[in-house]
Amino acid sequence: MLRALFLALTLLWIATDVSASVSTGKEAVAEVRSGYNDLEKAVLDEMSARADLIYARLAAFFGRDLPTPIIIHFDDRYEVSTSYPHINTIGFPRYAAERNIAVLAHEMTHLFMPERRSVLLSEGIAIYAQDRFGVVIGFPNYGTDVDKLLMRRLGGIDGLRRYRLEAVPHAIFGRAGNRNRQTAYIAAGSFTRFLFEQVLKQDMAAFRRIYTTGDYRRETGKTLADLQADWWRHLGLETEPPPL
Numbered sequence: 001m002l003r004a005l006f007l008a009l010t011l012l013w014i015a016t017d018v019s020a021s022v023s024t025g026k027e028a029v030a031e032v033r034s035g036y037n038d039l040e041k042a043v044l045d046e047m048s049a050r051a052d053l054i055y056a057r058l059a060a061f062f063g064r065d066l067p068t069p070i071i072i073h074f075d076d077r078y079e080v081s082t083s084y085p086h087i088n089t090i091g092f093p094r095y096a097a098e099r100n101i102a103v104l105a106h107e108m109t110h111l112f113m114p115e116r117r118s119v120l121l122s123e124g125i126a127i128y129a130q131d132r133f134g135v136v137i138g139f140p141n142y143g144t145d146v147d148k149l150l151m152r153r154l155g156g157i158d159g160l161r162r163y164r165l166e167a168v169p170h171a172i173f174g175r176a177g178n179r180n181r182q183t184a185y186i187a188a189g190s191f192t193r194f195l196f197e198q199v200l201k202q203d204m205a206a207f208r209r210i211y212t213t214g215d216y217r218r219e220t221g222k223t224l225a226d227l228q229a230d231w232w233r234h235l236g237l238e239t240e241p242p243p244l
């Protein structure tokens with residue numbers, strides 16, 4: 001009930017927006033709106049051209065289309081980059097434009113893959129898409145390889161051995177500014193890349209089935225715990241992992 005109320009208020013809040021300026025690229029994939037009078041029009045134009053490019057890349061990668069235009073909104077109301085698949089909208093705080101770290105491919109991936117059964121895979125595939133198709137670098141890895149960055153964050157192999165994906169609370173993904181949150185994102189990016197590239201050999205249909213059903217075993221013959229152990233080995237853990 002509270003959740004429904006919150007959603008309704010969010011929708012109302014976005015619907016009542018009176019933007020200072022709007023920009024649309026050649027392909028009219030996105031409508032870029034700004035709540036700031038002083039955010040240069042050139043920045044918004046560049047963002048709408050970038051949206052055209054990234055949309056084409058993601059539509060090919062995911063093998064589906066979205067209703068357009070997608071609303072891309074720069075405004076103070078967003079503390080961090082946020083997506084609202086049910087209303088085809090992405091929100092960025094001002095600093096994302098100013099520092100050129102608006103992770104458009106990441107947030108647009110949430111629109112292409114709204115069936116969010118697992119936050120691990122949902123954030124993981126968004127980070128993967130940003131690394132592979134994004135034009136700029138940004139949260140959580142800022143262009144650094146997710147495997148290397150995770151190992152650095154965890155303090156090497158011993159830290160990795162103790163890092164259990166299933167033990168990371170989902171709530172941590174929502175706590176802006178928290179260092180453990182950023183580590184959780186980096187781990188999600190690393191695990192999802194391993195799953196998609198190494199285990200599934202980039203079979204998007206198979207990935208989507210796991211993504212929507214949560215059934216790892218049917219697609220890979222392994223449980224999440226087995227796959228985690230394979231991922232640890234992939235990252236350099238040579239000894240057998242402890243029993244789960």
Ligand SMILES: [Zn+2]
Pocket residue numbers: 106107110122123126
């Ligand atoms: Zn995300």
